[in-house]
Amino acid sequence: MAVLSVEGVRKAYQTPQGETVALQNISFSMEKGDFYSLVGPSGCGKSTLLSIIAGTLSPTAGRVQVAGETVSGPCPHIGYMLQQDNLLEWRTVRQNVLFGLEIRRRLTPQMKERADRLLETYGLAEFADRRPSQLSGGMRQRVALIRTLAVEPDILLLDEAFSALDYQTRLAVTEDVYRIIRQEQVTALMVTHDIPESICMGDKVLILSGRPAVVREELPIRFDLSERSPLLCRSCPEFGSYFNHIWKELGMYEAHESARSLCEEGGPLGGEGALPAAESTP
């Protein structure tokens, strides 16, 4: 049975200027352990969709089911990771990791132990009693991920969770996060505006159309690798064709915008695609 199923979700915002239909009709489902990427033109309603799945926003029509139950209100099965790490400076790293458990009133000794184990496993144990400001950007984002995983979510939602990081850090953090998510066997849905990232991380890329959004395509991603990692994916021959495919699909909606961002990155297959490939070719 699907862990997450989104059925005919529609969302219209009422504003003083009138109605904005953000999501037209969104349907898809995810099995346990799936990792989907979600791409779409900016402003098409990706964040809106995640908020609806998390239950912090209610859909105008349609419904979301998590583990067979219809979501109505903040859903305890879901962990949500935002663009900023939003670590609280007056708490130590460990106390930050326990924040979600405190909020959900699940701060038992077992859960504390689990949180400590997560810190240990992902190389943060020695920083557990430090303040967030003493950590690097990449480490902070890892702490934010562990804070989210500490509440044992069945589904992890990531909303452009790495876009605040600089490029180098970002590559390293996606590598870490991918490993953590796979190891913990969490079902993950990741919004990104970075096409290479969507290909490297996802088992499937959901391509949304411009507003009002529908799922335009579900593109399965397969690499001929014995053990997949985001960095290795970038050097695979399939990478380029996936990139061009998504690029074309999105290009129909935001040719202008993507072209601008790609010029900055050095072309569709230069920049982000080619750089790590040169370093990590087996």
Add this chain to the structure above:
Amino acid sequence: MHYLRQNRRRSLTVRLCRWGFLAAFLLAWEVAAEWEWIDSFIFSQPSRIVRTYLSMGQNDLGYHIRVTVGETLAGFLLGAAAGVLLAILLWWSPFVARVSEPYLVVLNSLPKIALGPVIIILAGAGTRAIVFMALAISLVVTVLEMLSGFRDTDPGALRMARTFGATKGQIFRKVVLPYNIPTLFDSLKVNIGLSLVGVIAGEFLVSRAGLGYLIVYGGQVFRMDLVMASVIILAVVAALLYESVALAQKLIGKRFGQGS
């Protein structure tokens, strides 16, 4: 290393100059009064002020200081507590906040000392009126300052808390309040001074005891030595009160740093 040493030497010079200025000022005052360049009956004289302290007797002076400090602390603590509670109420209910906004603005710009006679009639001509005065003077500022601090809480931190399904109460206790500990201390630092203003104004009006009473009394019987002595003690008391709040901020507030 060189830089550090230079820095230390400079701050030593600053301290020397400060004390030097005070000593020069007192000396000039003493000499000018002694040689009758100024009328020591009106301007008093350091040696006469010292003699006044000695003749006032320890008990008497101590009593007046205790009265003023006690009233100030009472007004300060009540004003801070009531101010923070009201700010919480206004943060909690945007409706109440919108309704009360014009009243707060008017009350904030009204010189609270003008309410003195009203307060005395309501609270009686005694300690209660004086404490009330101190409270009135610091209350509205606290409310406005804390409320704007609460509202400026990092929206990212609030969103993060909501992703875990935090209730409004949890958001307040675990995000908004700790985030605003620095705001609270900033407001306390201003309030301790304001409360003292309220207490002195109250003592001027009610005139039973306290440093404000000594100043008014000294003025009425034309004993400028007493007035000056009281003003100097008041300055010391004000500085000590402010420093204790600053110290508390250092001890408690350091942990909270700049919330972000």
